[in-house]
């Protein structure tokens with residue numbers, strides 16, 4: 330299997346309703362919130378694994394794939410030809426067949442100070458919200474209030490997703506000569522398209538915790554998709570911009 334280069338998708342993720350991606354309470358000082366968001370250098374961030382896991386699980390549901398109860402997600406069985414979701418998002422090493430390495434890499438997403446709303450910046454991107462603890466069996470509101478930290482609406486993150494292209498992703502043609510998103514050869518086009526589709530479903534669903542209480546609505550903006558042929562790393566290739574625009578426009582290509 331031959332490595333041909335990368336497709337790189339860069340975009341912004343705008344928080345529309347309070348977002349809670351949990352950070353665990355280890356190392357939190359007394360008096361701080363019960364349920365902090367995950368942070369780096371004092372600012373919230375979204376781990377690549379959170380975005381990847383959520384998008385994968387939404388696609389599995391959308392395509393009606395069988396969920397492995399042990400894994401808690403779908404994975405094509407060993408010695409079977411994998412579906413495109415398993416090719417793109419990967420399956421466990423011991424199940425892998427001829428599909429080669431997991432194609433997709435989700436980078437951690439950090440706050441974009443320039444694009445985030447001024448008001449949100451002043452408040453340092455998060456707030457502490459009191460939530461009633463609800464007994465799931467009786468649906469009764471219990472006396473105790475818990476506080477939950479969440480990222481404020483108007484916060485914008487930088488997202489970067491890479492697709493590793495192998496010769497097996499291209500039935501005819503090559504990556505280097507592609508000038509536009511719509512000209513991507515198959516099956517690369519449909520496999521890469523899965524990511525865009527998953528992002529679109531995520532906009533209707535939620536990211537992080539407490540989605541059924543209205544948390545975690547996000548929107549993807551300012552998409553830029555580039556191809557970085559392997560030649561680039563040998564210093565005679567060029568990064569090519571294949572697309573710039575909205576998520577809906579990208580899906581329509």
Ligand SMILES: [Zn+2]
Nearest residue numbers: 404405412415
């Ligand atoms: Zn599969």
